[in-house]
Amino acid sequence: MRKRTQYFILAQSEIAEINISTMFYSTGIGLVLLTFLILVTPLIIKGWLPTWEYYALYPVLAVFFIFSFFIRRINRPKINLIKLSCILMYACIFGGLILISVFPYPEQAEVYISLFIMVMPALLIMRPGVTLTISVLFGGLFIALAILFKPEAYASHDVFSTLAAIMFSRVVSVFVSCLRANDYWTRKELFNLSNIDSLTSLSNKKAGERECTDYLSTVGEKQCYAAMMLDLDDFKMVNDSFGHRRGDDVLKSFGHSLRDLFKTDDVVSRIGGDEFFVLMKDIDDIKSAEQRAKDIIAINDGIKEQTGTSCSIGVVFVKGKKLLFEDIYDSADKALYMSKKAGKNRYEIVEYI
Numbered sequence: 001m002r003k004r005t006q007y008f009i010l011a012q013s014e015i016a017e018i019n020i021s022t023m024f025y026s027t028g029i030g031l032v033l034l035t036f037l038i039l040v041t042p043l044i045i046k047g048w049l050p051t052w053e054y055y056a057l058y059p060v061l062a063v064f065f066i067f068s069f070f071i072r073r074i075n076r077p078k079i080n081l082i083k084l085s086c087i088l089m090y091a092c093i094f095g096g097l098i099l100i101s102v103f104p105y106p107e108q109a110e111v112y113i114s115l116f117i118m119v120m121p122a123l124l125i126m127r128p129g130v131t132l133t134i135s136v137l138f139g140g141l142f143i144a145l146a147i148l149f150k151p152e153a154y155a156s157h158d159v160f161s162t163l164a165a166i167m168f169s170r171v172v173s174v175f176v177s178c179l180r181a182n183d184y185w186t187r188k189e190l191f192n193l194s195n196i197d198s199l200t201s202l203s204n205k206k207a208g209e210r211e212c213t214d215y216l217s218t219v220g221e222k223q224c225y226a227a228m229m230l231d232l233d234d235f236k237m238v239n240d241s242f243g244h245r246r247g248d249d250v251l252k253s254f255g256h257s258l259r260d261l262f263k264t265d266d267v268v269s270r271i272g273g274d275e276f277f278v279l280m281k282d283i284d285d286i287k288s289a290e291q292r293a294k295d296i297i298a299i300n301d302g303i304k305e306q307t308g309t310s311c312s313i314g315v316v317f318v319k320g321k322k323l324l325f326e327d328i329y330d331s332a333d334k335a336l337y338m339s340k341k342a343g344k345n346r347y348e349i350v351e352y353i
Contacts, residue, residue, distance in 0.1 A: 006181075051103075146159065205270070207269065212325045224284065232251075266280050297310075311345065314332045315335055
């Protein structure tokens with residue numbers, strides 16, 4: 001239950017993306033099926049003719065088809081807008097199906113309402129409570145109209161099939177949401193194993209390189225950024241003097257402090273042992289990078305007092321150049337070497353020319 005609740009909170013962006021794609025394809029398929037129904041059914045069932053209630057579904061499906069088409073083209077659409085549109089789509093389709101199932105041919109048993117109620121949980125990703133509320137509200141409305149406008153025999157059938165569909169839908173909704181939540185947490189765990197350093201919770205070397213490469217491919221002429229290579233000086237002495245557990249604590253503490261120091265979208269990674277790599281995205285000038293280097297030296301002073309290990313930093317500042325990851329990595333590594341050669345516990349900053 002807790003994992004399922006967290007899934008609907010943490011995976012909101014993913015859910016919104018899936019739902020808007022599902023809306024696009026389902027409404028498109030719905031338009032095709034509606035056309036097929038209107039054209040083919042009269043050939044199969046003698047005396048059956050489509051009424052205005054059937055044609056009323058065309059604008060409903062078309063509106064949501066066009067809406068989802070344009071929303072999919074937006075990089076970061078508003079999640080709440082997509083949530084609301086999904087509820088509205090269900091409500092509008094439900095309304096159209098109720099009209100079709102009650103008024104044109106009252107002396108026929110319903111088919112579409114119960115089918116749609118049962119399909120709802122597998123169509124869009126919603127909390128089971130939301131799906132249940134929609135199905136109960138519109139299912140109840142349909143039952144009331146069926147009792148009022150349909151012959152008793154058909155109304156009784158519709159009441160039974162609708163209530164059975166709601167109960168079945170509730171079970172399916174909970175089951176499907178649990179499957180989706182388990183799938184999400186499994187993928188998240190696999191992602192963490194392959195991309196996150198287990199000790200510091202920072203990106204590992206492979207993930208850090210990929211994140212840097214993604215950013216570098218989008219750099220424009222006016223964008224500035226900086227790469228940092230960091231190394232804890234004489235870290236082996238910590239392991240030898242205080243034990244490996246203490247050494248792990250130092251790395252963990254330093255990694256957390258490093259992550260807190262930079263922006264959320266900056267790349268902060270542990271590339272191995274006591275070495276870290278940082279990419280500062282979209283900074284104002286070289287002074288911004290220099291200030292961060294000073295901050296790192298400052299936050300490491302506490303660790304230095306307790307364990308004797310300091311921090312050396314190599315920084316390369318880049319202005320308006322679309323470089324490869326290897327270029328900034330090697331430049332930052334050379335700057336780090338210069339820093340260590342000049343006495344450790346300091347930073348060396350260079351501008352890429």
